[in-house]
Every structure is written in structure tokens, then in C-alpha cells.
Amino acid sequence: MSGVLELRGVSKTYLDGADEVYALREVDLVVEPGKLVAVMGPSGSGKSTLLTIAGALETPTAGEVIVAGQSLSSMSRDDRSRLRRRAIGYVFQNYNLLPGLTAVENVAMPLELDGVSAGKARAAGLRGLEELGLAERATRFPDQLSGGERQRVAIARAVVGDRRLLLADEPTGALDSANGEAVMRMILATCKRGLAAVVVTHDAQLASWADRVVFIRDGRVVDRTSARSGPDSLLTGEPAR
Amino acid sequence: MSIRHALLALLSEGPKYGLQLREEFEARTGEVWPLNVGQVYTTLQRLERDGLVESDDDADLGPQKDFRITADGAEELAGWLRTPPDLGSPPRDELVIKVLVAIRLPGVDVHEVIQAHRRYLVELMQQWTRLKEEEADVDLGLALAVDAELYRLDAVVQWLDSADGRLKRAGLEPPPPAKAPAAPLIRRRAGVRR
Numbered sequence: 355m356s357g358v359l360e361l362r363g364v365s366k367t368y369l370d371g372a373d374e375v376y377a378l379r380e381v382d383l384v385v386e387p388g389k390l391v392a393v394m395g396p397s398g399s400g401k402s403t404l405l406t407i408a409g410a411l412e413t414p415t416a417g418e419v420i421v422a423g424q425s426l427s428s429m430s431r432d433d434r435s436r437l438r439r440r441a442i443g444y445v446f447q448n449y450n451l452l453p454g455l456t457a458v459e460n461v462a463m464p465l466e467l468d469g470v471s472a473g474k475a476r477a478a479g480l481r482g483l484e485e486l487g488l489a490e491r492a493t494r495f496p497d498q499l500s501g502g503e504r505q506r507v508a509i510a511r512a513v514v515g516d517r518r519l520l521l522a523d524e525p526t527g528a529l530d531s532a533n534g535e536a537v538m539r540m541i542l543a544t545c546k547r548g549l550a551a552v553v554v555t556h557d558a559q560l561a562s563w564a565d566r567v568v569f570i571r572d573g574r575v576v577d578r579t580s581a582r583s584g585p586d587s588l589l590t591g592e593p594a595r
Numbered sequence: 596m597s598i599r600h601a602l603l604a605l606l607s608e609g610p611k612y613g614l615q616l617r618e619e620f621e622a623r624t625g626e627v628w629p630l631n632v633g634q635v636y637t638t639l640q641r642l643e644r645d646g647l648v649e650s651d652d653d654a655d656l657g658p659q660k661d662f663r664i665t666a667d668g669a670e671e672l673a674g675w676l677r678t679p680p681d682l683g684s685p686p687r688d689e690l691v692i693k694v695l696v697a698i699r700l701p702g703v704d705v706h707e708v709i710q711a712h713r714r715y716l717v718e719l720m721q722q723w724t725r726l727k728e729e730e731a732d733v734d735l736g737l738a739l740a741v742d743a744e745l746y747r748l749d750a751v752v753q754w755l756d757s758a759d760g761r762l763k764r765a766g767l768e769p770p771p772p773a774k775a776p777a778a779p780l781i782r783r784r785a786g787v788r789r
Contacts, residue, residue: 396760427701542681542728558752562720563728569710576708581720 356423357384358518358550359408360460364417366403366474366573377501379573380417385550386450387518392564393554400573401554402523409521410438410553422518439468442519445541447527449504451511461511468515482510485587486540500524504534506540513544520544520551526560537552538563598630598638606648606664613639615662627740647671674767690751694758705762713755720748 366378378400385391394403406412407419410426414477419426422441426434432505443464444450462479466472481490486506496504505525522541526534542563544549553564561567569577598620605611605619608748617635641650647656647668650660664672690712697708727741 396756428716539728556756557749558717558720559749560726561717562745564721567714567717567721569714571706573709577714579714579721 355518357386357420358422359385359552360385360418360420361404361408362418362420364404364407364419366400366412367415378414381570381573383408383568383575385519385552386549387550388544388545390551390564392561392567393552393570394556394558394561394567395554395570396556399570401570402405403573405521405523405552408444408519409444410434417451423516436468439464440515441495441517442521443506443514443517443523445508445512445520445525446505447524449496449501449508451507453496453505455501456493456495457488457507460496460507461514464511465515470515478514479510481486482514483507486510500533501529502536505533505537505569506531509537509540509544511563513549518549520549522551524555524557525553525575526557531559534560554566596632596665597675599642600672600675602638602642603647603664603675606662607669610661610663612662616662623736627737627744647685661780663750691754694755699763706759709755709759709762713752716748716752716755720745720752723748751763 361381361383364381364383365376367374367376369375369469381400381404383391383393391392393401393404400582403412406413406422410419413427421437424437426437429437451457452463455463458476458479459483460479462475464471465475465478466509470478473487480490480492483489484515485511487511488503488506491499491503491507496507499507509520509525512522520541526537529537538560541551555561568575568577601620601624602616605616605623611619613634613635614640617630617632620630621637624718639648639650643650643662645667647665648662649665650662693712696703696710697703697705723744727738727745730737
């Protein structure tokens with residue numbers, strides 16, 4: 355199955371004085387529809403760069419990025435921006451909600467920017483909040499919401515409309531374990547609707563929600579987990595002593 | 596895992612028979628710790644010998660024979676609940692030993708050894724998380740048991756991450772020449788379990 359996201363031989367270099375520094379080196383990654391992939395690595399390993407390149411926020415130095423069947427390098431700047439608005443949703447650790455807008459206005463905003471009428475965008479925003487159990491919070495401003503609620507609003511905004519790809523950078527970083535778990539359950543639920551998702555994290559508990567975990571170190575993919583197996587093998591161990 | 600005290604805890608709710616104790620034990624631990632019925636009866640016999648439980652006096656040893664907790668049993672249970680488990684003296688950890696060995700072994704990339712263990716642990720955590728994802732909403736005991744396992748495995752991954760970083764930083768400068776190994780001294784001081 356072809357992926358919603360495909361990275362083929364993607365490298366990214368920066369100049370540090372006269373030295374060329376690799377942030378990413380020949381990374382291959384495919385994320386199929388309905389799948390959640392976690393990218394795990396220490397800080398400075400290149401995992402956030404991978405996410406910004408996958409999300410068309412940065413261009414690679416070499417290699418190809420394909421989102422929803424379209425190669426980003428062959429697109430015009432405008433087409434790339436449109437694809438970014440319509441197909442890709444982002445969730446960040448610090449939520450990045452606009453403080454002057456209510457929850458529903460935040461969720462509806464990407465649709466309005468894309469030319470959808472205010473009424474339709476608001477209706478879609480309300481539906482999104484409802485799915486994440488936040489209908490009664492729709493008219494609150496971000497500073498009237500708890501951390502967990504803000505992140506749920508950010509997820510609703512990231513998946514509103516016809517998004518195909520959800521990209522999340524340490525999405526549970528500032529949350530306690532119960533809210534962190536709720537956020538991961540929501541990301542998984544959006545995957546079940548057919549979205550592909552990539553979560554970058556250094557946290558093994560967070561990564562363990564993924565179908566597949568990719569390990570990155572010094573800009574290279576060094577390892578990945580095998581396909582996620584069921585829990586049955588855990589329950590056939592030796593009897594307790 | 597103390598089956599002895601788990602059975603005392605179940606009996607403190609009222610008299611129960613062997614098969615029932617086994618079912619309730621498994622249900623309360625989210626079925627994460629399977630228990631065979633032979634273990635239950637052996638443990639009950641020992642508890643009875645020690646005066647911590649008592650059973651119907653007649654010779655009828657059928658499966659419906661009820662067991663009750665005694666006053667001594669209740670006291671034993673209360674004491675056990677508040678006694679810290681033995682976390683003070685670290686066990687000899689096979690994984691730590693493997694990493695320590697890998698550092699010194701010629702031709703072995705210690706980072707690759709660490710990654711092999713990290714992958715295995717994360718795969719195990721994926722399996723536990725899937726169990727939680729599928730069933731823990733309806734089973735509180737299971738959710739608690741799975742969380743305990745996830746935190747335990749996560750701590751091991753965190754140690755591997757920290758070891759990886761420490762070794763990487765140490766690799767920037769050659770390590771000082773090896774002196775007499777300090778490990779035996781530390782081990783004696785810490786009173787490592789054998």
C-alpha cells in the first residue's frame with residue numbers, strides 16, 4: 355500500500371561556518387493511511403527536522419517527499435501551501451492556539467483560510483470539538499481551558515476538514531499521564547478514520563501507542579520495531595509464584 | 596508476588612473456597628498473573644498450618660470447603676501492606692552487566708547493543724499498551740497492572756537512553772586508563788542481592 359507520507363532518501367544539511375552539518379541523512383519512511391508511526395530519538399537527533407520536512411514547512415537538501423501522492427518538490431510554492439493547509443495538520447507541545455479566538459474559532463480557522471464560508475467552517479469546527487468531547491467548551495478562549503482541553507482543541511484543529519496527515523511534536527509533553535493518555539487515544543481514533551499520523555517523541559510510553567516505532571540517531575534512521583503484535587503473548591507467561 | 600498475602604486479602608472480605616479464590620485473584624490482577632489451582636490449595640494449607648486461616652473442621656475436603664481469615668491472619672495482612680518491598684538493595688541486573696561488558700569488548704559497538712535492547716523493550720511496551728487500549732477502559736485492575744509494567748519498562752528504556760548519552764559524551768575524549776575496578780567496592784557497600 356502506498357503511503358500518505360513517503361520520504362525517499364531525504365537529507366537536510368546546514369552550514370555551520372564552513373562546515374556542512376547533517377540534520378537528516380538519507381531517511382526513508384512510509385506511513386500508510388490509518389497508521390500511527392512514532393519517531394523516537396534523543397534531542398538533537400533530527401526528529402523535529404524530519405517532522406517539519408514531512409509537513410512541507412522546510413525543504414530537504416536532497417531526496418523526495420511525497421504527501422497524499424504528490425511530490426512536494428515538483429509543486430509550485432502556492433500549491434505546496436494549499437496542500438499544507440488542506441491535507442496536513444500539526445500538533446505541537448505548546449498547543450499553538452490563537453489566544454484571541456475561541457476554541458471553535460481556532461478549529462474552524464484553517465478551513466476559513468482555505469476559503470470555506472464562515473458558517474460551514476464553524477459547523478465543521480463544532481463537529482470536531484464534539485468528537486473530542488469538547489462541545490460545551492466551544493465558546494471558551496484558550497486561557498479558560500485546561501492543558502488537556504487545549505491539546506484536544508489543537509487536535510481537533512489539526513484534523514478538521516479533509517486532512518490526510520497528522521504530524522505531532524511531543525504532543526503530550528506538558529500534560530500529566532491521564533491527559534497524555536487521552537491525547538494518544540484521540541490521535542489513534544483519528545487514525546482509525548483513515549488519517550496517517552507521525553508523532554515524534556523521546557518518550558517510550560508515548561511511542562508505545564504507535565503501530566510502528568522508528569528510531570533516529572544523528573539524523574539517521576538506525577532501527578525500527580517490527581509490526582506491532584497483539585497482547586496475547588503477554589498473558590501466557592509462567593504462573594505467579 | 597505474594598500469593599499468600601493476596602489470598603489473605605481476599606479472605607478478609609469473608610469466607611471463600613479455593614476455586615473462588617483463584618478466580619477472584621485473577622480477576623483483581625487483570626488476569627495478568629495466571630495462578631493454578633494447585634498453588635491456591637498448597638498456599639491455603641500453609642496458611643492454615645501457620646494459624647492465619649481456618650477452614651470447616653470436618654473431613655470433607657471437597658472443592659466447596661470454606662476458608663476464613665483468623666485474627667492473626669488479619670494482623671499479618673495489615674503488616675504486609677505497610678512493609679516496603681525490597682527495593683533497597685538493587686538486584687544484579689543482567690542488562691546493566693551486558694552494557695558494562697559491551698563497553699570493554701573489542702569489535703562491539705555498545706550503542707548498537709543498547710539499541711537492540713531499546714527496540715525489544717519498546718516492542719514489549721507496544722504490546723502492553725495495546726492491551727490497555729483494547730481492554731483497560733472496562734477493567735480497572737488490568738489498567739493498574741499494565742501501567743505498573745509500562746512504568747517499569749519505561750524506566751529501563753530511560754536508563755538505556757541515559758547510558759547512550761553518557762557513553763557518547765565520554766567517547767568525545769578517550770576514557771582515562773583503567774585503574775583497579777571500582778565495581779566490587781560499590782557492590783559491597785550497596786549490599787547487592789545475589
